[in-house]
Amino acid sequence: MDIIGKIKQKTVVNQAMEKIKALIASGEYKVGDRLPTEQQLADSFGIGRTSIREAIKVFHHLGVLESKVAKGTFVCDRSKISTEALTWAILLGESEFFDLLEMRLVMEQQGFFYLVEGYQRDPAIVQPTLDRLEAEIENMRQAVARNSDQDRIDADYRFHGIVIEACANRLFDEFYQILRAFLYEEIRRSRSAVGGYGSVPEAHQKLVDIIKSRDITAALATLRSHISNIQSLMARSYRNIDSDHKNLQASNLSVS
Helix, strand or coil: CCCCCCCCCCCHHHHHHHHHHHHHHCCCCCCCCECCCHHHHHHHHCCCHHHHHHHHHHHHHHCCEEEECCCEEEECCHHHCCCHHHHHHHHCCCCHHHHHHHHHHHHHHHHHHHHHHHHHHCHHHHHHHHHHHHHHHHHHHHHHHHCCHHHHHHHHHHHHHHHHHCCCCHHHHHHHHHCHHHHHHHHHHHHHCCCCCCCHHHHHHHHHHHHHCCCHHHHHHHHHHHHHHHHHHHHHHHHHHHHHHHHHHHHHHHHC
């Protein structure tokens, strides 16, 4: 463990976590490997065993490490990683909404590229995916007719997930799932800003139709326009929320 140095600063548990993370990031300990004992890590880091135990507890909660009775502490695979911390970091940071929209655009652009490229080569290959997309559009239409916001949001979320699936990239799929709570809020806020959902199915139908055009440039431009519209609606939503918040503050001050 030559990459490990003695810990000198006062944030001992946090630094112990950084050292353990460095061991894993460096490849010295891989998925399924058993870490040294708490005492061995404590001796290597030059700190108390209690600090090591607290650091490992945090990694247990995150799903990075797991302990097996009489066997030791092992590095988990990615499937066990908790998404709660990232989800809350996203939801509690309003400024990240627009950065995440950019990230979503990157993933969806790649999906659209593959769908249009596939349709150019052989429409039959892409048709099952287009059928799934159009089924979700029909779900949106029915939800709008029933005035069911939740069903419409569900269909909207699934629609864009299908586009991302076209990338055949597990990390994209997993990240889209992590973003679920954020995206549901984004969908709700963006449409609330315009006061209705009637245009939503047609906006998504336009995305499917442009895939069939076999024009990659036009398809990507249409997608970017779709996301840009969402960004504008989100910005309007935030301005309204901020205005309401200021009015509430002013009302509270006048009452007091």
